[in-house]
Amino acid sequence: MKKVVRLLQALADENRLRALFALERGELCACQLVELLRLAPSTVSQHMGILRRAGLVAAEKRGRWMYYQAADEETSPPVGRAKAFLRTCLQDTAPILRDRKRLAAILRRDPHELCRRQSRRTASAGPTAERRGRQRRSR
Amino acid sequence: MKKVVRLLQALADENRLRALFALERGELCACQLVELLRLAPSTVSQHMGILRRAGLVAAEKRGRWMYYQAADEETSPPVGRAKAFLRTCLQDTAPILRDRKRLAAILRRDPHELCRRQSRRTASAGPTAERRGRQRRSR
DNA sequence: ATAACATTTCGCCGATGAGCGAAATGTATC
DNA sequence: GATACATTTCGCTCATCGGCGAAATGTTAT
Numbered sequence: 001m002k003k004v005v006r007l008l009q010a011l012a013d014e015n016r017l018r019a020l021f022a023l024e025r026g027e028l029c030a031c032q033l034v035e036l037l038r039l040a041p042s043t044v045s046q047h048m049g050i051l052r053r054a055g056l057v058a059a060e061k062r063g064r065w066m067y068y069q070a071a072d073e074e075t076s077p078p079v080g081r082a083k084a085f086l087r088t089c090l091q092d093t094a095p096i097l098r099d100r101k102r103l104a105a106i107l108r109r110d111p112h113e114l115c116r117r118q119s120r121r122t123a124s125a126g127p128t129a130e131r132r133g134r135q136r137r138s139r
Numbered sequence: 140m141k142k143v144v145r146l147l148q149a150l151a152d153e154n155r156l157r158a159l160f161a162l163e164r165g166e167l168c169a170c171q172l173v174e175l176l177r178l179a180p181s182t183v184s185q186h187m188g189i190l191r192r193a194g195l196v197a198a199e200k201r202g203r204w205m206y207y208q209a210a211d212e213e214t215s216p217p218v219g220r221a222k223a224f225l226r227t228c229l230q231d232t233a234p235i236l237r238d239r240k241r242l243a244a245i246l247r248r249d250p251h252e253l254c255r256r257q258s259r260r261t262a263s264a265g266p267t268a269e270r271r272g273r274q275r276r277s278r
Numbered sequence: 279a280t281a282a283c284a285t286t287t288c289g290c291c292g293a294t295g296a297g298c299g300a301a302a303t304g305t306a307t308c
Numbered sequence: 309g310a311t312a313c314a315t316t317t318c319g320c321t322c323a324t325c326g327g328c329g330a331a332a333t334g335t336t337a338t
Contacts, residue, residue: 204284
């Protein structure tokens with residue numbers, strides 16, 4: 001019961017659903033997910049931790065890159081069924097299709113370049129430059 | 140997408156899942172759900188509103204009693220699939236079985252008596268009697 | 279009309295969630 | 309070993325959630 005509730009809680013967030021669908025196509029490294037979701041690296045890390053603890057995603061560290069992949073659906077029936085549910089409900093909906101296109105473009109880029117841009121994002125921003133407002137949730 | 144997220148959010152709460160399973164057996168009035176979940180009437184009303192807005196539950200007012208019933212699963216594929224998912228995952232797990240037993244006992248009682256006890260619960264409690272702590276979430 | 283009654287709405291509180299930046303961690307590379 | 313680098317952990321803020329009691333709503337009974 002607790003486990004299923006945790007699973008449902010993990011799924012009850014749009015950004016996490018987008019991440020899950022992105023991983024359907026194959027494994028992705030953290031910086032690629034950051035680029036896709038347009039969230040801070042720390043935020044993406046949190047989300048992936050939640051998905052991992054729910055058993056929806058597996059992670060593997062290779063060198064200093066962290067690779068995430070969709071969890072094996074055979075090992076946990078609830079996870080498999082949940083994924084099937086999501087596929088039938090969200091496959092080919094607007095936000096997912098949009099992400100799929102953007103992801104294709106991201107995969108064509110060099111991961112190193114992505115990471116560099118992501119660290120610049122906070123480092124610079126100019127001394128006197130005003131911070132652009134934090135991203136707010138929509139719900 | 141938004142709709143599916145709202146559906147998943149509605150399902151991501153243990154008390155709401157228990158209410159859904161209770162309704163699998165047939166319609167229930169508000170006071171019976173209050174008795175089953177052991178929550179304040181206002182709280183149960185909130186939960187049922189969330190389930191209703193997610194399309195999981197239908198409500199019908201007859202006289203001054205409000206009857207809740209499981210939504211028709213044919214009308215909304217996502218709802219039907221979600222319910223199927225829940226059944227395969229939670230059917231015959233400990234908390235659901237426990238509720239089923241308790242529900243049988245509740246159904247044997249007079250609804251009027253349930254309502255009376257529920258209003259007493261706040262009305263009395265004694266002038267000098269110390270309030271027993273509010274119910275805390277477990278998560 | 280009034281009273282009794284079942285339920286919902288409102289206003290509040292403490293806990294949790296999502297977001298960020300800064301600091302910490304771990305891993306190549308020099 | 310020191311440095312650069314990718315990611316995670318920590319600490320914070322604001323928004324949302326789950327819980328309650330009190331007041332409001334709508335309905336039958338007197």
